[in-house]
Amino acid sequence: MTDTSQKSDEEKERSEALLKVKDISLSFIQYASGLRQTELKVISNLSMEAYSGEILAVVGSSGSGKSLLAHAILGILPSNAKLSGTMEYNGHDLSQKKKEELRGKEIVLIPQSTTYLDPLMRISSQVIGNVEEKNKDSRKKLQREIFQKYDLKPEVEKMFPHELSGGMIRRVLVSTAVMNSSKIVIADEPTPGLDEKNLNETLSYFKDMASKGYAVILITHDIEAALKISDKIAIFYAGTILEIANTDDFSGEGEKLRHQYTKALWNALPQNKFRAIKGHQPMQDEVLDGCFFYERCTTRGEVCSKCVPELKLFNGGMVRCNNVS
Numbered sequence: 001m002t003d004t005s006q007k008s009d010e011e012k013e014r015s016e017a018l019l020k021v022k023d024i025s026l027s028f029i030q031y032a033s034g035l036r037q038t039e040l041k042v043i044s045n046l047s048m049e050a051y052s053g054e055i056l057a058v059v060g061s062s063g064s065g066k067s068l069l070a071h072a073i074l075g076i077l078p079s080n081a082k083l084s085g086t087m088e089y090n091g092h093d094l095s096q097k098k099k100e101e102l103r104g105k106e107i108v109l110i111p112q113s114t115t116y117l118d119p120l121m122r123i124s125s126q127v128i129g130n131v132e133e134k135n136k137d138s139r140k141k142l143q144r145e146i147f148q149k150y151d152l153k154p155e156v157e158k159m160f161p162h163e164l165s166g167g168m169i170r171r172v173l174v175s176t177a178v179m180n181s182s183k184i185v186i187a188d189e190p191t192p193g194l195d196e197k198n199l200n201e202t203l204s205y206f207k208d209m210a211s212k213g214y215a216v217i218l219i220t221h222d223i224e225a226a227l228k229i230s231d232k233i234a235i236f237y238a239g240t241i242l243e244i245a246n247t248d249d250f251s252g253e254g255e256k257l258r259h260q261y262t263k264a265l266w267n268a269l270p271q272n273k274f275r276a277i278k279g280h281q282p283m284q285d286e287v288l289d290g291c292f293f294y295e296r297c298t299t300r301g302e303v304c305s306k307c308v309p310e311l312k313l314f315n316g317g318m319v320r321c322n323n324v325s
C-alpha cells in the first residue's frame with residue numbers, strides 16, 4: 001500500500017491521467033526475400049493511463065514489447081517502426097514533436113541498457129545536461145545534493161560511465177530524472193538480477209519519486225518486485241494489455257483478479273506453490289483473429305476464436321476477456 005492508493009475512488013476519478021495511451025499498435029516492416037514486404041506486429045491495440053503520484057507497473061515476459069512501448073511514448077522508435085493510435089499528455093495531444101520537446105525533461109526514461117549513457121562524457125556533464133552559463137552553478141549545486149541523497153560520492157562526478165558499477169549507473173540515471181524535475185519517469189527493467197538489498201533500494205527510489213508527485217511507469221518482468229511498490233499492475237501479453245489490476249487484488253488465490261492469465265501468474269509465484277500454466281505466448285508472426293490468450297484459456301468460447309475482446313472496466317480494474325461481465 002502506498003499513500004496514494006489510500007485516495008478515495010471519488011478523488012481518483014476527479015484527478016485526470018497525466019498520460020493517456022489510446023489504442024496504439026506498432027509494427028515493423030520487414031523485407032523478406034526479393035521485394036516481398038512483411039509486417040511484424042509487436043504491439044496491438046494497447047491502452048493505458050499513468051497518474052501523478054502513482055506507480056504503474058507494466059509486467060510482461062521477455063520480447064513482449066515492453067521496451068518498445070516505452071520508446072513509443074518517448075518518440076524514439078527505429079525508423080522502420082509503424083505506430084498508430086494516439087497519446088495525450090496533460091490533456092493535450094502528444095505528437096512526435098511534443099515528445100521531442102518533453103523528452104529528457106518532463107518525460108524521462110531510465111533505460112534498460114546502461115549503454116544509453118555517453119561513454120565519452122563525464123558523469124556530471126551527463127546529469128546536468130546542456131544549460132546556460134548563468135544557471136551552471138545552481139545546477140551543479142543541485143546535482144551535488146541529489147548525488148549525496150543517492151549515495152554517489154563527489155569523485156563520481158568526474159568519472160566516465162565505464163568506471164561505474166551497475167548499481168552506481170542506475171543511481172546516476174535516477175539522479176538525472178530527479179535533476180530535470182520531470183513529471184513522468186519510465187524505468188525500463190531497472191532491477192535485473194539485483195540482490196534483495198539492492199532491489200529494495202532501487203525500488204525505494206521510485207516510491208520516493210511517486211510520493212513527490214511523479215507518475216512512474218515501472219517496466220519489469222519481475223511481478224514480485226512490481227507488487228512491492230506499485231499501485232496498479234498492467235499485465236502485458238503478446239504485445240497488448242490483458243488486465244490492469246490494483247496491486248491489492250493480488251491476494252489469496254487471486255479471486256479478485258480478472259483475467260485467467262493474471263491469476264496464473266499470481267499462482268506461479270513461489271509463495272503460491274509455483275503452479276505453472278501450460279503453453280506459451282503467441283509468436284509475433286502468428287496471425288491471430290481472436291483473443292490472444294485463446295490457446296491457453298480453459299474457459300474459451302466460440303466467439304473467443306473470432307473476435308479480440310476490448311479492454312473494458314470490470315470490478316475497479318480493466319480486463320480484456322469475453323467471459324467476464
Ligand SMILES: Nc1ncnc2c1ncn2[C@@H]1O[C@H](COP(=O)(O)OP(=O)(O)OP(=O)(O)O)[C@@H](O)[C@H]1O
Nearest residue numbers: 028042061062063064065066067068069078112221
Ligand atoms: N528494430 C526492430 N525491428 C524488428 N523487430 C524489432 C525491433 N526492435 C524490437 N523488435 C522486436 O520486438 C519485440 C519486442 O521487443 P521489446 O524490446 O519491446 O521487448 P521487451 O518486452 O522489452 O523484452 P525484454 O524483457 O527482453 O526487454 C522483440 O521480439 C523484438 O524482436
Ligand code: NI
Nearest residue numbers: 066067112189
Ligand atoms: Ni525490454
